[in-house]
Every structure is written in C-alpha cells, then in structure tokens.
Amino acid sequence: MGALKGQLGISLVLERRAPARAYERESERASERAREREAPPSDRSVTEQPPAEQEKMAEDFKTKLEMYRTAPFDARFPNQNQTRNCWQNYLDYHRCQKALSAKGQDITPCDWYLRVYKSLCPAAWVTKWDEQREEGIFPGKI
Amino acid sequence: MATPLQLGFQDAASPVMEELVHFHDHALMVVYLISSFVLYIIITLVMMKLTNKHAHDSQEIEIVWTVLPAIILIVVALPSLRILYLMDEINNPHLTVKAIGHQWYWSYEYTDYKDLSFDSYMTPTQDLTPGQFRLLEVDHRMVVPTESPIRVLITADDVIHSWTVPSMGVKMDAVPGRLNQTTFIPSRPGVYYGQCSEICGANHSFMPIVIEAVPLKHFEDWSTSMLEFT
Numbered sequence: 010m011g012a013l014k015g016q017l018g019i020s021l022v023l024e025r026r027a028p029a030r031a032y033e034r035e036s037e038r039a040s041e042r043a044r045e046r047e048a049p050p051s052d053r054s055v056t057e058q059p060p061a062e063q064e065k066m067a068e069d070f071k072t073k074l075e076m077y078r079t080a081p082f083d084a085r086f087p088n089q090n091q092t093r094n095c096w097q098n099y100l101d102y103h104r105c106q107k108a109l110s111a112k113g114q115d116i117t118p119c120d121w122y123l124r125v126y127k128s129l130c131p132a133a134w135v136t137k138w139d140e141q142r143e144e145g146i147f148p149g150k151i
Numbered sequence: 152m153a154t155p156l157q158l159g160f161q162d163a164a165s166p167v168m169e170e171l172v173h174f175h176d177h178a179l180m181v182v183y184l185i186s187s188f189v190l191y192i193i194i195t196l197v198m199m200k201l202t203n204k205h206a207h208d209s210q211e212i213e214i215v216w217t218v219l220p221a222i223i224l225i226v227v228a229l230p231s232l233r234i235l236y237l238m239d240e241i242n243n244p245h246l247t248v249k250a251i252g253h254q255w256y257w258s259y260e261y262t263d264y265k266d267l268s269f270d271s272y273m274t275p276t277q278d279l280t281p282g283q284f285r286l287l288e289v290d291h292r293m294v295v296p297t298e299s300p301i302r303v304l305i306t307a308d309d310v311i312h313s314w315t316v317p318s319m320g321v322k323m324d325a326v327p328g329r330l331n332q333t334t335f336i337p338s339r340p341g342v343y344y345g346q347c348s349e350i351c352g353a354n355h356s357f358m359p360i361v362i363e364a365v366p367l368k369h370f371e372d373w374s375t376s377m378l379e380f381t
Contacts, residue, residue, distance in 0.1 A: 079247040079263045079302065087241070089323075091304060091330045127262045128247045129330070131306055 067117055074120055080128040091129060096149070098126035099138060103151045152284055152344040153317075161318040164343050164364070165335045168320030170234050178227055185223070244302035244334055248293065252305070252312030252325035252347070255354035259293045267378050273357045286356065287344045292363040296370040297337045305331045313348035316362055322348055337364035 086094040102122035109116045126135070141147040153161060163169040249260040253270075260268040274288040295301050305314045307325035315322035319335045337343075345360040365373065 077263075079244055081243050082241050089331055089333070091332045092328070095330055124263075127266075129304060131249050131251055131304075131330070132260055132262070132266070132268060133251070133308065 067115065070118055070121075074124065077121075077124050080125040095126060095130040095134070098122045099130060099135070100149050100151065102126055103142070107151055152287055163320070163338075164316075164318040164341060165320055165338055167234075167238055167335065168318060169338075170237060171320050174230050174234055177230060181223060181227055242300045242334060245299035246295065247302045247304060248295065249304045249306070250293070250314050250325070250360075252307035252309075252314065252351070252358075254309050254352050255347075255358045257289075257293075257312075257314070257347075257358060257360060259291075261374060265378055267374060267381065269377065269381055271361070273359055284344065287346070287359045287361070289359055289361045292342070292361040294363045294365060294370055294373045295337055296367040297340050297364045299367070300334050300336050302332060302334050305333065310351045311349050312351045312358070314345070314360060315348045316343050316345035316360055318343045319362070321345075324349060337362070340364050340366060 080094075080098075083094055085097075099122075102119055105119035105122060106116050109119060138147060138149075142151070160168075160172050160175065163172050246261070247263055249262070251258045251260070256270050256272045258268060258270045260266075262268070269291045271289045271291045271293065273286065274283065274290060276285055279285060279288060303314070303321070303323070305323045305325045306329060307327045309327060311327070312325040313322060314325055316335075319337065321333050321335050323331045323333045325331070341364055343362045343364070345362075347355055347358045347360070349355075351358075
C-alpha cells in the first residue's frame with residue numbers, strides 16, 4: 010500500500026512539475042482531448058456513427074449552445090492570465106471548422122469554440138487575427 | 152465614491168470587499184493594541200526614577216516576548232489567508248465583460264450573445280449637471296446585473312492602465328497583449344466609481360470607471376437599448 014501510494018505520489022508530483030515550456034504542448038494535447046471528449050462515448054469515430062446518432066448528438070449540442078451563458082471555468086487556464094484561453098479557443102474553432110469542412114460534415118459542433126472565443130477575446134484581437142489569416146501571415150497553426 | 156477627508160474604505164459593494172473591510176478592522180485593532188502598549192512602556196521608562204545598572208538575563212520574559220508575537224502573527228495571518236483563498240475561489244460567472252484601456256478612455260465589450268461594445272469617456276467638468284461628481288462621471292457606464300458573478304477581462308490598447316473599483320475590492324492592471332481576469336459580485340444596486348490606477352500619460356487622471364449595478368431585468372432592457380443605439 011505504501012509502495013502504491015509512493016508511486017501515485019511520484020506521478021502526481023511529476024504532473025505538477027511539468028515545466029512551463031511544455032505547457033504549450035500540454036495545452037495542445039488538452040484541446041485534442043477536449044475535442045475527443047465531445048465525441049460520443051463509443052469506439053467508433055464520428056464519421057462512422059449512424060445518421061440517427063449523429064442527429065441526436067447535433068440536437069444535444071444545440072441544446073448546450075442554447076443554454077450558453079458565458080465561457081465557463083476552464084481548468085486548463087485556472088489563473089489570472091487568460092490570454093492563452095482566448096487564443097486556444099480561437100485556434101480550436103478554426104481548426105475544427107477546417108477539419109469538419111474537409112470531411113464535408115456539419116460544422117455546428119465547432120460553434121462552442123466560437124461562442125467561447127467571442128466571449129473572451131477582445132474584438133480588436135479577433136479582427137487582427139482574421140486579417141492575418143486572410144493574408145496568410147497568421148502565427149498559429151490551423 | 153470617495154468623499155473629502157475620508158479616512159476609511161468606501162462602503163463595500165461586494166462580499167469580498169466586506170471581508171476585506173472586516174479583516175482590515177481586525178488587523179488595525181491588533182496594530183492599535185501593540186502600538187499603545189509600546190507607547191505606554193516608552194513613556195513609563197522615560198518618566199520613572201528607578202534605574203537598573205546591573206543587567207541580568209531572564210529566561211521567562213524572553214520566552215514570553217518570543218511566543219506572544221508569534222501568536223499575534225498567527226492571529227493576523229489566518230484571516231488573511233482565508234480571504235486570499237476566498238478571492239481565488241472558482242466560480243462560474245454569469246456574464247463576461249471586457250474592459251479595454253485606451254489613451255484616455257475605457258471601452259467595454261459584452262459579447263456573450265450579441266456584439267455590444269461602446270466607449271466610456273469622462274464627462275468634462277463644464278458639462279456636468281448639478282449633483283454629478285467632478286472627474287468621476289462618464290458618458291456610458293458599465294452596467295451589470297446584481298447578485299451575479301461577473302468576470303471582467305482587462306486589457307489595453309496602447310500603454311499599461313489599471314482598472315479599479317474600490318467599493319467592489321477590484322483592481323487589475325490592463326496590459327497590452329495580455330488578458331487579465333478578475334471576478335466580482337455586486338451585492339446591491341448602485342453606482343460605483345473608480346479611477347485609472349496606472350500612469351498612462353497626460354490624461355491618466357481623467358479616465359474614470361463607473362459601474363452601474365441594476366437588477367437583471369433592467370440589465371436586459373439596457374443591453375437591448377444599447378444594441379439599438381450603437
């Protein structure tokens with residue numbers, strides 16, 4: 010029992026001590042996980058779901074969007090500096106949009122990220138990033 | 152708002168500020184007790200005739216004046232840490248407002264549902280109506296609903312500013328390129344004033360912040376009317 014606790018303690022310590030530079034990679038992985046979490050709890054990917062289930066997902070999602078008040082607490086960004094929260098949701102929306110459009114699917118699931126980044130990001134930043142994307146000089150990877 | 156010859160804090164308008172005021176009263180009482188005790192000892196020492204030319208040690212008094220200050224420090228630190236953690240509690244806000252500092256005005260964005268944004272300039276002194284406050288009034292106030300956690304995201308467009316409302320117990324720097332988050336809960340309806348708190352140029356003293364806390368229904372009516380207006 011003591012050995013198990015020790016192992017758990019070590020793994021927790023290792024997680025807490027993740028260096029700051031790894032935060033970016035962690036953030037990317039976390040947003041990947043967040044996207045996967047929104048997928049249905051089955052072992053088939055979204056594209057393989059039967060149409061009925063896909064529709065149910067879309068309905069649930071619409072309800073979630075209708076109940077939207079403001080960006081909820083995001084445990085990936087628990088502190089005062091929310092710059093990364095805004096940036097990450099902006100990236101996630103455009104990546105989601107790009108990925109789902111490439112597969113020819115409905116991009117409604119991406120609207121969550123849209124609502125969150127609209128809540129968080131100053132309009133001037135969004136305008137600037139949109140212009141940068143149009144000119145092809147956007148610094149993020151979409 | 153602050154009043155002339157004011158000594159204490161403004162009346163608290165949020166639960167956190169109430170706690171801060173109580174803590175301040177508690178810590179100040181400890182300070183008064185220590186200071187008056189020290190003053191009494193000094194006066195007694197100076198005024199008395201007896202002198203002791205033979206220095207002795209005394210274990211007992213050494214123990215007392217080590218342990219007692221430690222206890223006093225704990226008595227001050229525990230409520231302080233309680234409030235520190237209270238301020239950091241995770242709450243899911245009902246509304247997000249962005250406050251952006253410019254030279255020399257604030258702009259507010261309410262983008263949870265529709266895109267509402269407006270500038271908030273100080274009312275010049277010559278344009279004040281009787282009863283309004285000099286250097287504190289603005290043309291468009293930041294309206295928020297009462298008794299709801301409000302998240303404010305603060306940034307700046309040019310230089311560093313600082314967004315503060317003392318009666319809410321809120322102060323946060325507005326740094327260009329950074330989005331600083333703070334939350335507060337207006338306990339009661341009212342109008343609450345603050346002033347830019349980071350030197351930002353010629354008109355640093357002339358870019359105030361005004362929060363108008365109203366019941367939710369009034370907030371909804373206001374935001375609808377602002378959307379039509381802007």
